[in-house]
Amino acid sequence: MWRAAVRPLIHARDRVAATRAVAYFLMAGGSVVGACALLVPGFAGGSTLGVLTTEAVAGAMVAAGALCRLAPQRVPEPFWVIVPFLAVLLIGVLNLVTRDVSVSAHLYFLWPLLYAATFVRRDIMYVLLVAASLTDAAVTFWIKSDVTAVTDIAALVTAYAVSTIVVSKLQARSEALVTRLEEQALTDPLTGLPNRRAFDLDLGRALHAGAERALLIIDVDHFKTINDTWGHGTGDAVLTRVGTALRAAAGPGDCPARLGGDEFAVVVTGGEERARAVAAQVRAHVASSSDLPDGLPTLSIGLATTADLPAPTAEALLAAADRALYDAKVHGRNRVASSSTRDERRKDPRFLTTRSSDGYT
Structure with missing residues (x-):
């Protein structure tokens, strides 16, 4: 009939917003990382190879973001689910290469988590939350092996979970409202038939x-x-x-x-x-x-x-x-x-x- 029974990986009405979110994340994140690698001493590991590698990754992020923004119709649906996992991996690698475990470096993980809480299905969102928490913990313990790493990770994982779940609940309420409005807009109130x-x-x-x-x-x-x-x-x-x-x-x-x-x-x-x-x-x-x-x-x-x-x-x-x-x-x-x-x-x-x-x- 006219109403879908099972929600897809990402709802059709969210594709435009998801496209923009991914594009802005990649372009903004790539620009910030590239600028920091050039302007902040020691940001890219303090070596020429580290700076060049970081700049290459940053440039690829900006280019991929521009492609998503300009040609979203060429991007297959699974990409919008895979992309937050790729973002988590990319953030972990960049933090490891730059040996950056500051608060700002940790907070980059919130971007893919909030994206998933807003656009993708809840089961995929929870898998991403676990993946981001484990990736951040692994990088932090690799670079920072003292006892403060434990408290840092505990606080950050809590913040990740609370932020993701709160946004997810708000999104669920919003989606229920939109679904109800769609039903009302597409239903004849007297007969209950589609209009x-x-x-x-x-x-x-x-x-x-x-x-x-x-x-x-x-x-x-x-x-x-x-x-x-x-x-x-x-x-x-x-x-x-x-x-x-x-x-x-x-x-x-x-x-x-x-x-x-x-x-x-x-x-x-x-x-x-x-x-x-x-x-x-x-x-x-x-x-x-x-x-x-x-x-x-x-x-x-x-x-x-x-x-x-x-x-x-x-x-x-x-x-x-x-x-x-x-x-x-x-x-x-x-x-x-x-x-x-x-x-x-x-x-x-x-x-x-x-x-x-x-x-x-």
Whole structure:
């Protein structure tokens, strides 16, 4: 359906922000390290080789950051999970080469940790927290073997854990709020079905998949009369009933939606035969639950398939289904009309009937 069940390694909506975070970390970190290697005596180990090595690493960081910023579309998804681990390794190596165990050197580890707490899944974040703590401890004990190293590492690991977990919790609350807002923005409040915005997304994704798809456009017959005669409360109950029928008839991969007013739609996985079966189920469900005079509500349904279109775009499929819906209304309502039948009738003037779900009417 239109909502993902499992969160990916990094959410699609976070890719732009993650790109900028990585780019700024690499460019800022590389610039600072390169400047310190040139300007701070002893920063790069006090040797020419140390300075050259540090400058090479710093230059590579700046170049990689610029690439991430300028061409994020070329970066595969796993990179955004691997990059904080690479950052931890890089920071550890630089601290070891420069023999720097000052507070500022330790705090570099917060950058990848905060990145992970903000953008990647919680399980990966905890693995990174352990990796950063162990790397920092190993480098610190290698350079500084006295008892103060133990207290330094204990304090720093505590700070890493608290900072990471607090940011992670705040991010989780923010993500829950964004998810709720997305659901509200993509859901029709009356029927609980996806709304027009969600339908457009579903239709685009369905056509992008390449398999045959059918589209049903559904209109409640004489809906204005229902509202005017029995009141808007009854009209709302009718719309809710249609929404329930659509959910009951839709199978895996089908995408029902309320387009607005008394108009609904279903993107059906498969061709015309499957779409007709779905339409028949919807009509039968609504008819069996009708409690209004004259058998109301009834449904007029327009059907179109990608197989009938030379260029199966969303716009073309919608237009074909709309034309079929018009045919269903013109020829008496309470029926299913397909775009393929309409095309046959246009070719043969003697073909004056439209095909209903039970045959020709």
